[in-house]
Amino acid sequence: MFVTSIGLGSLFLIAIEYVSGAVWSTPFRRIAEILASLLLVVPILAIPIYFNIHEIYHWAHLDVVANDEILKHKSPYLNQTFFTIRIVAYFVIWILFYFLITRNSLKQDVTKDQTLTKKNIKLSAFFIPLFAITVTFSAIDWMMSLEPHWFSTIYGVYYFAGTFLSSLACITFLIVYFHEKGMFVKGIVTDHYYSFGALLYGFINFWAYIAFSQYMLIWYANLPEETIWFLNRWEGSWLIFSIVFVFIHFIIPFFALVSQPSKTNGKRLKFMSIWILVAHFMDLYFLVMPTFSPNGVSLGWIELGFFLLAFGIVFLVFSVRAKSVNLIPIGDPKLKRGIDFRL
Amino acid sequence: MSEKLYSYTALFNTPDEIIHAAKVITEKGYTKFDVNTPYPVHGMDNAMKLPPSKLGFVTLFAGLSGIILALGTMGWMMGIDYPNVIGGKPFFPLPAFIPITFEITVLLATLTTVSTLLFFFFKLPNNKHPLHDTNYIKNVSSDKYGICIEAIDPIFNEVQVKDLLNSLHAFVVEPVYFDKEELEYKPKITEPKFVALLVGVAIFVSISTYLHMNKLMYVTPFNWMEKQDKSIAQSPSKYFKNGSSMLKPVERSVARGFIPYQFKDKPDDAGKFLVNPLIPDNDNLALGKNKFNIYCSPCHGYLAEGDSRLRGQFPNPPSLHSEKVRNWSDGRIYHVIVEGQNVMPSYAYQLSREERWAVINYIRVLQRSLNAKESDL
Numbered sequence: 001m002f003v004t005s006i007g008l009g010s011l012f013l014i015a016i017e018y019v020s021g022a023v024w025s026t027p028f029r030r031i032a033e034i035l036a037s038l039l040l041v042v043p044i045l046a047i048p049i050y051f052n053i054h055e056i057y058h059w060a061h062l063d064v065v066a067n068d069e070i071l072k073h074k075s076p077y078l079n080q081t082f083f084t085i086r087i088v089a090y091f092v093i094w095i096l097f098y099f100l101i102t103r104n105s106l107k108q109d110v111t112k113d114q115t116l117t118k119k120n121i122k123l124s125a126f127f128i129p130l131f132a133i134t135v136t137f138s139a140i141d142w143m144m145s146l147e148p149h150w151f152s153t154i155y156g157v158y159y160f161a162g163t164f165l166s167s168l169a170c171i172t173f174l175i176v177y178f179h180e181k182g183m184f185v186k187g188i189v190t191d192h193y194y195s196f197g198a199l200l201y202g203f204i205n206f207w208a209y210i211a212f213s214q215y216m217l218i219w220y221a222n223l224p225e226e227t228i229w230f231l232n233r234w235e236g237s238w239l240i241f242s243i244v245f246v247f248i249h250f251i252i253p254f255f256a257l258v259s260q261p262s263k264t265n266g267k268r269l270k271f272m273s274i275w276i277l278v279a280h281f282m283d284l285y286f287l288v289m290p291t292f293s294p295n296g297v298s299l300g301w302i303e304l305g306f307f308l309l310a311f312g313i314v315f316l317v318f319s320v321r322a323k324s325v326n327l328i329p330i331g332d333p334k335l336k337r338g339i340d341f342r343l
Numbered sequence: 344m345s346e347k348l349y350s351y352t353a354l355f356n357t358p359d360e361i362i363h364a365a366k367v368i369t370e371k372g373y374t375k376f377d378v379n380t381p382y383p384v385h386g387m388d389n390a391m392k393l394p395p396s397k398l399g400f401v402t403l404f405a406g407l408s409g410i411i412l413a414l415g416t417m418g419w420m421m422g423i424d425y426p427n428v429i430g431g432k433p434f435f436p437l438p439a440f441i442p443i444t445f446e447i448t449v450l451l452a453t454l455t456t457v458s459t460l461l462f463f464f465f466k467l468p469n470n471k472h473p474l475h476d477t478n479y480i481k482n483v484s485s486d487k488y489g490i491c492i493e494a495i496d497p498i499f500n501e502v503q504v505k506d507l508l509n510s511l512h513a514f515v516v517e518p519v520y521f522d523k524e525e526l527e528y529k530p531k532i533t534e535p536k537f538v539a540l541l542v543g544v545a546i547f548v549s550i551s552t553y554l555h556m557n558k559l560m561y562v563t564p565f566n567w568m569e570k571q572d573k574s575i576a577q578s579p580s581k582y583f584k585n586g587s588s589m590l591k592p593v594e595r596s597v598a599r600g601f602i603p604y605q606f607k608d609k610p611d612d613a614g615k616f617l618v619n620p621l622i623p624d625n626d627n628l629a630l631g632k633n634k635f636n637i638y639c640s641p642c643h644g645y646l647a648e649g650d651s652r653l654r655g656q657f658p659n660p661p662s663l664h665s666e667k668v669r670n671w672s673d674g675r676i677y678h679v680i681v682e683g684q685n686v687m688p689s690y691a692y693q694l695s696r697e698e699r700w701a702v703i704n705y706i707r708v709l710q711r712s713l714n715a716k717e718s719d720l
Binding site for chain 2: 212215216219220222258259260261341
């Protein structure tokens, strides 16, 4: 899910940049495109999950479903065939869009054909609603259905906030890193940094807002079938994890990025990007793991290994992909204005 | 127009020129100058080497005070001063406070920021500025870009500034003088008279509020019902000797309008002595039909055939078309309505006297419909 998050968020970033006609971010779009190629790897990573579906999702056991009134009613949606169809559909939509939009963008590097930008704008406008639907449903399918009795209508938005945040953090880190090494286009100034910092800051708040909305409604209504999800995360060592998590994902980054100088400071941005990526990993861990180890946080080699593996995949895919394409969209008509961008 | 110089102004045609001009002027060491443009020009902050605005700290401070204020008041009131359990939540229900805290924080931060901007940085009550009503400000408010070097700048020199601005290819360079009136204008806000007036108003308002709320409102007609004769639950009253505030009615006393039913437990007497006071007519038959359909039909059926709509959830009552009921006098039926019979409860509370008799009239109509007399034909 972590890798998917970064890929999906990047894909959305590309689409939203095209649709809104943003200029400042044009030089960085190629980085997002490269990160979006992570989506090509995800289906391969998902194969082990698919073969272990019975161990992961307990709605996948027909005998359990037959003895459970609620699951029986949910079974028209939560069954293995439809689940598979949906997953394939998500990947087809994402990868198709990724393929089309990067093809146009790469072609533009060579041909300098400006109509390709227009094509991509239309494509993006078409994709954004599809993206909203697929992200919502994929989050529900993959993570919410781990505890199939529980439900939350804001779950999709919650996951979306995480994807956007993590891909933004990843891009920010790469941009700042490349720029400091002098490997990126010249002319990037603190105004660009500031835009990234502001977006990061904004989406940290957005994430907190959504997370709190989900928590407060459930807390207020106090219905047993909903609160159980939070209660599981409020016991044993999960309690400490949850509280620390609130600080790591919201309060500390909030104060770290609140001032204007900190949004333009490259070192600070790099550090906070990594911080946010770790926080997003924790977020997913928080969403998924209490189902499997209800007694407490398990932190062993497996967890650390997964964490490193996820980071490794991101950087491996990035470096492989980055060797074969230009790091900036040199044919884009908005590029010059984007580099000259000043606040 | 007085002779006191306020500033030199210069107008330019394009944003590039103004940015260039701002850069040059900054480099020459001028500090007291400003740029006026019809819209924010990107990159101007850098060209003018402006330090980041201090306004953010005001916002931060106001926001933090908002958090403390909101959490403090709510926590104090709901948790300490008047602990309240609402919906089984704890005395300090933090999640419920968060939205309000958030709103107070944002509200306080924005209001403070804007008012600081207006009153502190723009010095709001003072609405005068030497640039007002000049050609310069008219131009920069529509489509020109202007720069204005103030005379109070430490390195200001009229000739040099003029030359500098001309060398930057400004198409108009002109001096701006202080308005004579403005120079002589003194803010009245610190005059002793005005301060005295404020203090006077404050004292008057406080004293009159105090008198209103504590004295005037408690003058005789407004006693706020504090003193009244009333019995307080669970405490002895002075009204009766035994300390009780209520007495039981004397035995066998009858409340006015509530004469008890005479023929209790004497159905035969009721049949003999009670006479229907109503002569059947359209009005009381309609009333009787209405009441019958409401109260009687659920068990007896709309046609009084004893076909209960309750589908046997309740013992089915006998048909009212039986020989027995047909031969009963009106008074006898009246007795059943008042007292009830077998599982049928008393309908004395649901039906007034007149309504009972009207129902009886209607029952007679129903009976007649199945067992018509020859005279009806």
